[in-house]
Amino acid sequence: MSTDAPAPRRRRGRPSREDAGEGPGARERILAAARGEFAERGYDKASIRAIARRADVDPALVHHYFGPKEQVFEAALEVDFAPAMELPEVIFGGASTGGGGGAGSGVDEGAGERLTRYMLGVWESALTREPLLAVVRSAVNNEAAAAIFRRVVVRNVLRRVTPRLAGPDAELRAELAVAQLVGVAMLRYVVKVEPLASAGVEEIVARVAPVVQRHLAGA
Amino acid sequence: MSTDAPAPRRRRGRPSREDAGEGPGARERILAAARGEFAERGYDKASIRAIARRADVDPALVHHYFGPKEQVFEAALEVDFAPAMELPEVIFGGASTGGGGGAGSGVDEGAGERLTRYMLGVWESALTREPLLAVVRSAVNNEAAAAIFRRVVVRNVLRRVTPRLAGPDAELRAELAVAQLVGVAMLRYVVKVEPLASAGVEEIVARVAPVVQRHLAGA
Structure with missing residues (x-):
């Protein structure tokens, strides 16, 4: 029972992949979130930040997988x-x-x-x-x-x-x-x-x- | 030289037609303002208030001439x-x-x-x-x-x-x-x-x- 084991120390520098929300299916989750965000708010008003929030990941992970907003839109569009x-x-x-x-x-x-x-x-x-x-x-x-x-x-x-x-x-x-x-x-x-x-x-x-x-x- | 004549008293109740911005061409001014507002901001975001501001009239005058937003849009659309x-x-x-x-x-x-x-x-x-x-x-x-x-x-x-x-x-x-x-x-x-x-x-x-x-x- 190591309930009092030291918590993993991860707060230095960039968030770890796990903290960023990465994990099985993170890419698909982001893509689904992007499609929803673009569909509901349109290209103009959609934001990487909102997409990350919907997918429950760090905004940096959205960029890591897809690049800037234009490229997230292109990936979402390919699916739609x-x-x-x-x-x-x-x-x-x-x-x-x-x-x-x-x-x-x-x-x-x-x-x-x-x-x-x-x-x-x-x-x-x-x-x-x-x-x-x-x-x-x-x-x-x-x-x-x-x-x-x-x-x-x-x-x-x-x-x-x-x-x-x-x-x-x-x-x-x-x-x-x-x-x-x-x-x-x-x-x-x-x-x-x-x-x-x-x-x-x-x-x-x-x-x-x-x-x-x-x-x-x-x- | 009646510079010290009393200012016209007009602040009771509804604005006078003059205060409301009415005058020669007010209707046309409103229509032009509506076309500009709808073109720039789209139907969703356009507002009677903004149209009135563009035309330099009271919002009530927009309603007086055209009715609610849908009807202002219809009048603008007829022109476009x-x-x-x-x-x-x-x-x-x-x-x-x-x-x-x-x-x-x-x-x-x-x-x-x-x-x-x-x-x-x-x-x-x-x-x-x-x-x-x-x-x-x-x-x-x-x-x-x-x-x-x-x-x-x-x-x-x-x-x-x-x-x-x-x-x-x-x-x-x-x-x-x-x-x-x-x-x-x-x-x-x-x-x-x-x-x-x-x-x-x-x-x-x-x-x-x-x-x-x-x-x-x-x-």
Whole structure:
């Protein structure tokens, strides 16, 4: 029974890893805290200090794992934006493996519909919609957040999609396809204008998929 | 020389109209102050008190002219959104007067291009872009602001456009046309993703106008 053993002496200099809150899962805890903080308060108002408090760690540990606020945001965004990582498979991974088809356009004739359905699916579920909305809010409110968002989109989506599209202006066309879907999301889920806000998914797919296909395949 | 005449006694009860800052142009001054306040601080953080301070009037006068904050925002939005009031003429006022044409679709074959050029023009100029961006920010950040935005769009644009479009789902189609343009604006002017952000207007018109036309005219 060493109840009167001397307490460990740790108050010199930087906090020990244990005092700092490090331990199993500290990195994941910080990341979850960062996502919550950015979602609730937006990029502008979020702070490393508040993230550390939520994760119950020392602010220095947040910096140790992720760097400054911009990089914490980028790491959080990568998680919130995870559904977008699947876009290349959604676009190119049609029924027929091996890609191709569709008159040398690089996409088969079902790509526009798959992409439209996938994006609507992500926005229809509150679980995936809310983090996305938080990202949109931060990007609209803050130039630095917009730049990080842009970098993540380019790295994780555009760079993996556009080289596989055939025809001229493939990058521009991919972005215009996404623009149609982003606009639908803004009007349907953010502004909530009728009848778009209450239209059935099939109704929207019927009108939007051909347009998305047109952009992807080239006119 | 009545320098020692008694000062006017006005401190009883409500401030006089003059003390409140009323006078020629007070309403316009308040409206300009409101637009500035909402643009700079967003719907959430803007306050009647701050608007009154900017306009150099009594807060009661702001309420007298416009009502509560939601209604001040709506009045400011109507001004910032003025370019959108012209959309019906842009869509239907083509070269050939009398409307019609285009196989009974309600729009002539140039409508999609005119609408695309007009929207890009509004966003290309900082003078018209900045107020619009401020509105988008407020709508994205705040549900009440989004509801007011929606009401203004429906009243001033959709209700004047969709009854003149032929074919089924005219309202939905009008919104999908706008969605394509809203998405382009978001990616080009807010997220600034390349190559869309630096593409020439003609390049964008060439790819987007046919899609907008398709929505307006019905497939």
